[in-house]
Amino acid sequence: MTIKCWADFETTSHCNLLTQGLQHYLEDYTTEVLCLGYALGDNEPQCWYSEDGTPFPQEIIDHLNAGGKFVFHNAQFDLGVWNYILANDFDYVPALPIEQVECSAARASVNGLPAKLDHLCRAIALPIQKQTEGMRLINTYSTGGRIAWLDDDKQLMTDYCNMDVRTMRMACSVLRELTDSEWAEWARNHYINQRGIPVDVDFATAALSYATDIKADVDGQIQELTGGAVATARARKTRDEWVFDRITDDQKKLLAVYKDDKVSYSFDEEHRNYLLAADNVDPDVEDLLQLINDAGGSSTSKYHVMVNQNVEGRVHYGLTWHRAGTGRWGSLGLQIHNMPRRVFDDPQPLIQDVLDDYEIATPATTLSRLLRASITSSEGVTFGDWSAIEGRVCPWLSDDPRAEKVLSVFRNDEDLYIATATGMGIRDKVGEVDRQGGKVASLSMQFAGGARALQRMAKNYGIVYTSDEAEELKTLWREANPWATTFWYGLKDAAVQAVKNPNVPYSCGRITFQYDGADWLWMRRPSGNLQGYFQPRFEEVEYPWGDVGVDLTALAGNSQPKAGKKWPRHTLTHGILIQNATQGTAADLLRECIMAAPKELPIILHCHDELVAEGDCVGAIHELMHHVPDWATGLPLKAEVKHAKRYGK
16 A cells, blocks of 8 residues: 655744635745644654754655655645745755645545544544644644743644644545545646635725625615514524524534533524535525625625735635535635625626725625625636536436436527426416426426425515415426436435445436445446445434434534534435435536646636636637536536626626
8 A cells, every 4th residue: 555644734923824814824934834743654653843953854755755645634734834834944855746745634525524624533433533732732832923832832732743643544544535536636726726816906995994884784684585574683583583494404403503412503604604505595594694694794704805815916725625525616715605696797887986985875785796796807707607507417317218308408498497387387377388487496396395495486586375386386397307206216215225235336317326334325426426425324313394214314524513422414315315416416517627627727716607717718618618528428518608807697
């Protein structure tokens, strides 16, 4: 087996990493290496201190020169520390190529487990855990610049670093090794992060002056959104009641906080963002959470990031590869994945009003809707957006001849919502085909949504359905799309059979499940990429409608229980499996685009089903987004690609 060097840097600086960002931190002249904990292969960890006057370990340099791999947790940080600081301060230390770097946090995410090392340890129940003393040591010695070691703290720091190395190494023994192509994707993400996102710093600076006007504006919008049920962003009781009536039990768990053996629910920014990042959240709930974020400064915080973390007009290291188990990317700092997609057709007049310090209407909403426009370049930006990507992927994945009716709508560039309404046989009050009804049904039904999901979706379009009407529409949609119900329940049955029969593959449509008989149930998508479900088993569960039964469950990797408590589990419902399969395959298509793009194509970001590059490169982006990979033969793709001064929609 190839020997790897498991390593962990500790640094110190006057620069605040959290507020100033990694690029500023690496370039700050006060940033220094305190120590490096490391272990070659299975050897006992050691700790090298930069201040001791001892040369950097020759065995590590020899490992690097021999092409050996280095594993760090959150390797983007450690790779930067090595190349910006270590290799400059010790000129006999060679630069570390990214091709020789692996990230244990990335491996955890790919396996559907928490990326934070302490959370990962708890989730997989490692017999060793991160040392709690570490936080005090980091706060004492890593902020404010180098100070003399106190009492036994240097030994405690050594123990802390060595324990991190042991923990990381043991955690990775549970995780599957990534393929060369997956590490190539991780490296490409690093190059995109190094290029950085160009932002309008002058506009962001001016936008911050409106922060005091935002809260009053938000409260009025919350009252309008909730029909007066919630009066302000701080009305906790009515807010909780309103939200809980519109989210699923699994979504509610994302807000859970455990204390003294009791569970409560938090709407702090961290937990709000957990819910915002979840799939298929009720759009009204998303709007309310976004408004609460605005009241608490979510939009303002993004403008702060642009101002405080930009280096020569660019914000670096904003993208996180494979943040979700499905393979979707996430974002840090600037949080581009949470930027509202509802934008202004022509943002420039409003931007000029902000720059001129004119009063603007509804500042919370206006500034939130201008976030995308703040991403700009002197050469403009090109952005491509796939049309109805999940609506195309899902029926194609079913590999059901009956789904060809839906796919032909896309191939013929017809109106999906009219085709859906026609297939359901629904008409509006004047006897025309009910396009709005077809739209509501299309958007709410594909992922096994029920009548309530349809009712909630309808409200976004000013439509109110009674329970009976919603039930009838649900039935009509399912009768018109028999491939869907067959696919949903077929996926669930394949997963169940796989767990009952280890090491035997079970397929439904273009998706295959296989259980290793120990820790992992794998979903294999047509691309060959995998999604993992850790420790699957059958156990008694309570369903949202109150019934109790035995069902297939797995560890809930994106949860965060109280310290000392077992990691929660969730039911692998047919709705979750169809979402994972569809969204994972859509993410695979985006990954294909990014990896097929020549390195000189200046991609600056990507967000769900969008690809964004600097300058006018409409032709290149159009070609990338319309290319159908060999594994996706027969999938009809369509993307709208345009070039503009500012990022939009």
